[in-house]
Amino acid sequence: MSQTVVLEQNAVETQSITLKFDGCSSDANPSPIVNPENQSITIKFDDQASNHHTIPVSIPNVDSETEAAVNEFLRKHGSSDEESVRTDAMNDLWSFIERQEIGTVVVLVKFASDVKNFELLEIFCQRVADVIAKKTVEEVREIFNIANDFTPEEEQAIRDEHRWAFED
Amino acid sequence: MFGCRSLLKQIRKRKRRNPPKFNSKNRKQTPNLAEQDFATEDGFRLKGSSPSQNYGVQPLGNLYFTSSPHNSRNTGLGNIQTLTDELVLDILGFLGGTHLGILSTVSKSFYVFCNHEPLWRNLVLEDCDDGFLFKGSWKSTFVAACNSDFDVSKVGSLGFKVKDFYSDYLFQSWLCANLEMKHEWLERDNIIRRKGISVDEFVTDFEMPNKAVLLEGCLDNWPAMKKWDRDYLVKVCGDARFAVGPIEMKLNDFFIYTDQAQEERPLYLFDPKFANKVRKLGQDYEVPVYFNEDLFSVLGNERPDYRWIIIGPAGSGSSFHIDPNSTSAWNAVVKGSKKWVLFPPDVAPPGVYPSADGAKKPVECVCKAGEVIFVPNGWWHLVINLEDSIAITQNFVSRRNLLNVLDFLKKPNASTLVSGTRDRVNLHDKFKKAIEVSFPGTIDELTKKAEKKRAELEKPSFWDSVKDSNSGGFKFSF
Numbered sequence: 001m002s003q004t005v006v007l008e009q010n011a012v013e014t015q016s017i018t019l020k021f022d023g024c025s026s027d028a029n030p031s032p033i034v035n036p037e038n039q040s041i042t043i044k045f046d047d048q049a050s051n052h053h054t055i056p057v058s059i060p061n062v063d064s065e066t067e068a069a070v071n072e073f074l075r076k077h078g079s080s081d082e083e084s085v086r087t088d089a090m091n092d093l094w095s096f097i098e099r100q101e102i103g104t105v106v107v108l109v110k111f112a113s114d115v116k117n118f119e120l121l122e123i124f125c126q127r128v129a130d131v132i133a134k135k136t137v138e139e140v141r142e143i144f145n146i147a148n149d150f151t152p153e154e155e156q157a158i159r160d161e162h163r164w165a166f167e168d
Numbered sequence: 169m170f171g172c173r174s175l176l177k178q179i180r181k182r183k184r185r186n187p188p189k190f191n192s193k194n195r196k197q198t199p200n201l202a203e204q205d206f207a208t209e210d211g212f213r214l215k216g217s218s219p220s221q222n223y224g225v226q227p228l229g230n231l232y233f234t235s236s237p238h239n240s241r242n243t244g245l246g247n248i249q250t251l252t253d254e255l256v257l258d259i260l261g262f263l264g265g266t267h268l269g270i271l272s273t274v275s276k277s278f279y280v281f282c283n284h285e286p287l288w289r290n291l292v293l294e295d296c297d298d299g300f301l302f303k304g305s306w307k308s309t310f311v312a313a314c315n316s317d318f319d320v321s322k323v324g325s326l327g328f329k330v331k332d333f334y335s336d337y338l339f340q341s342w343l344c345a346n347l348e349m350k351h352e353w354l355e356r357d358n359i360i361r362r363k364g365i366s367v368d369e370f371v372t373d374f375e376m377p378n379k380a381v382l383l384e385g386c387l388d389n390w391p392a393m394k395k396w397d398r399d400y401l402v403k404v405c406g407d408a409r410f411a412v413g414p415i416e417m418k419l420n421d422f423f424i425y426t427d428q429a430q431e432e433r434p435l436y437l438f439d440p441k442f443a444n445k446v447r448k449l450g451q452d453y454e455v456p457v458y459f460n461e462d463l464f465s466v467l468g469n470e471r472p473d474y475r476w477i478i479i480g481p482a483g484s485g486s487s488f489h490i491d492p493n494s495t496s497a498w499n500a501v502v503k504g505s506k507k508w509v510l511f512p513p514d515v516a517p518p519g520v521y522p523s524a525d526g527a528k529k530p531v532e533c534v535c536k537a538g539e540v541i542f543v544p545n546g547w548w549h550l551v552i553n554l555e556d557s558i559a560i561t562q563n564f565v566s567r568r569n570l571l572n573v574l575d576f577l578k579k580p581n582a583s584t585l586v587s588g589t590r591d592r593v594n595l596h597d598k599f600k601k602a603i604e605v606s607f608p609g610t611i612d613e614l615t616k617k618a619e620k621k622r623a624e625l626e627k628p629s630f631w632d633s634v635k636d637s638n639s640g641g642f643k644f645s646f
Contacts, residue, residue: 106248113255121258128248129262132271140274144246149276154328158273161326164311164318165269 061107069096097127219346220430223280224329231334240332244277253337265310276330299417302425344432359533370458375568378544387538392452392502404448410439426481436480440473459498461566466602475562485552488517494576495563500540504557513546545569
C-alpha cells in the first residue's frame with residue numbers, strides 16, 4: 001500500500017507546515033520528494049507490497065490514455081513473477097510509448113524518476129534515446145526546439161572534431 | 169543524490185556496434201590547458217597534475233551572481249531542459265559512440281553533456297572486453313579504437329569553453345575528479361601497530377577478539393619487496409591479461425592507462441588468478457606466518473577465489489564493503505601506500521545504511537610499503553590508494569572464524585551472497601565434509617567451546633541476581 005503524506009507550506013509570514021495524512025500509516029522508511037512549484041514536500045510510504053501496484057498512480061501532465069497505459073503496465077508487471085508476463089507488459093508499454101509524442105515521454109521520464117520506478121525509467125529513457133539516435137542534427141534541433149547557439153566557425157570546428165562520427 | 173544511474177547500468181542490455189579494431193600506434197595526447205591556481209578558504213586545492221577538461225562549466229550558484237542570468241545549459245537542451253542533469257546523462261547513456269559524437273554538434277549544451285567522460289568510459293568497457301589502449305581521455309580512447317583512420321589528437325584539442333553554462337552535477341563531477349585530498353584526512357591514524365609479535369599473541373590479542381591491527385616487518389623476506397617495479401612486472405607478465413573492472417587487459421596497457429587517468433575513481437587491476445596466469449608472481453611472496461591457517465585449502469581447486477593482486481593509481485580503491493563468505497583478510501602493500509577506514513561489524517558506516525547512531529569513530533590508518541593490515545571478519549572497510557600502489561591480499565578462514573563461515577554458508581540465500589566460486593549452493597556441505605576429513609572432530613570441538621562461552625555469558629552475574637527481586641535475592645522490607 002503506498003500512502004502519501006503531503007506537507008504544505010502555507011502563509012509566508014508564519015511559515016508553518018501542515019501535515020495531511022492520506023490514508024493509514026505504515027512504518028516503512030519514507031523518503032521525501034520536494035516539489036518547488038507548489039511548495040510541497042511529499043513523503044511516500046513504500047513498503048514491499050507497494051511494488052505490486054494495485055492502486056493506480058496519478059501522473060501529472062499526461063493525458064488519461066497515457067496514464068492508463070502506464071498503470072496497466074504497473075498492474076501487469078507487478079501481478080506476476082513470471083518472466084513471460086513481465087516481458088509482455090514491457091512490450092505492450094513499449095508499443096504504446098512508440099506512438100506518443102516525445103514531449104509526453106520526457107514528462108514520463110521525470111515521473112519515473114520521481115517515483116523511483118527503475119523499470120519505467122529504463123523504458124522511457126531508452127525511448128528518448130531511440131528517438132534521438134534516428135535523427136540528423138537538424139532534426140534533433142527541431143524536435144526538441146533547440147536553437148543552434150554555435151557561431152558558424154564554432155560549428156565547423158566542432159563538426160571537424162567529430163568527423164569520425166559523421167563518416168559512418 | 170538519486171542513485172538511479174548505477175541501477176540503470178545494472179539492468180540495461182544494449183546492443184552495440186561491432187567490436188572495434190585497435191590502433192596500435194602510440195599517439196601522445198596533447199595535455200589539457202591548466203586551470204588557474206584554485207584554492208578555497210577552507211583549504212581545498214586542485215591536484216598538482218593539470219586538471220581535466222571542464223569546458224567552462226560553472227556551478228549553479230554562479231548563475232545568481234551574473235547580471236544577465238542566461239543558462240546555455242537550458243537553451244541548448246530545448247524541451248529536455250526540465251530533466252535533471254542525471255536524467256539527461258541517463259538518456260545519453262543509451263546511445264552509442266557515433267550518436268554521441270553527432271549529438272555533440274547540436275548545441276553547446278549537448279556538446280558539454282556529450283563530453284561527459286563516464287559516458288565514454290562505459291562505452292569502452294562495454295565494447296572492449298579484450299582490453300583498450302588509453303589515449304588521454306575515455307572519449308579519445310573510444311574514438312581511436314573504433315576509427316583507426318581518424319587523427320585522435322583532434323579530440324579535445326579545441327580547448328572549447330562554453331560561456332553561461334551552469335550545472336551543479338557536471339561541475340561537481342569535474343571537481344571530484346580534480347580535487348586533492350586534504351592532508352588532515354590522510355593523517356588520521358589510530359590503528360594499533362605491532363612488530364615481531366608471536367602467532368599466539370596475534371591470535372589471542374587480535375584474531376580471537378576480532379580486532380584490526382597493522383603489522384610491521386612481515387614482508388622483509390619477500391622477493392617482491394626488492395624486485396617488483398613496473399619494468400620487472402611488465403617483463404615477467406608479458407602478454408598475460410589481468411582483470412581490470414569488467415574487462416581483461418595486458419599489464420603494460422594498464423600502466424599506459426594509469427599514467428594518464430584523470431578521474432575521481434580510476435580503474436584498478438584486481439585479479440584472483442594472477443598466480444595461475446604468471447607463476448613467478450606467486451613465487452615472489454609468501455603468506456605471513458600469522459595467517460598460515462587457511463582452512464579453505466581443504467577444497468583444493470574448488471575453493472572460492474582467495475587471493476588477489478591489486479595494482480592501482482592514486483585515487484583508485486573501493487568504497488565500504490564487508491569481505492565475502494564471512495572470511496578475514498590481510499592486505500600487504502608492496503609498493504605505494506593505502507588509506508584505510510574501518511568500522512567494526514556492529515557499526516554501519518555513514519552512507520551505507522541510515523543509522524540513528526552516526527557518532528562512532530572508525531579505525532583509520534595509512535598502510536605503507538612493507539606493512540600488512542589484518543581485516544577481521546565482518547568489518548566494514550574502505551580503501552584508497554594514495555599513490556600508484558601494488559598490493560597482495562588474501563582472504564582466509566582459520567579455526568577462529570570457521571564456525572562463522574559455516575553459518576554464513578548455511579544461510580538460505582547463500583547462493584546469492586557466497587562469492588568467488590561457481591558452486592555456490594553446495595559450498596557449505598562440501599566445505600564441512602572436507603574439514604571433517606582433514607581435521608576430524610574440529611568442528612565439534614569448536615562448537616562445544618562456543619556453547620560453553622555462550623552459557624558463561626548468559627549466567628546472571630552476582631549483581632544481576634541481587635538486583636532482580638524475582639530471583640529471591642535481597643529485598644528491602646520495611
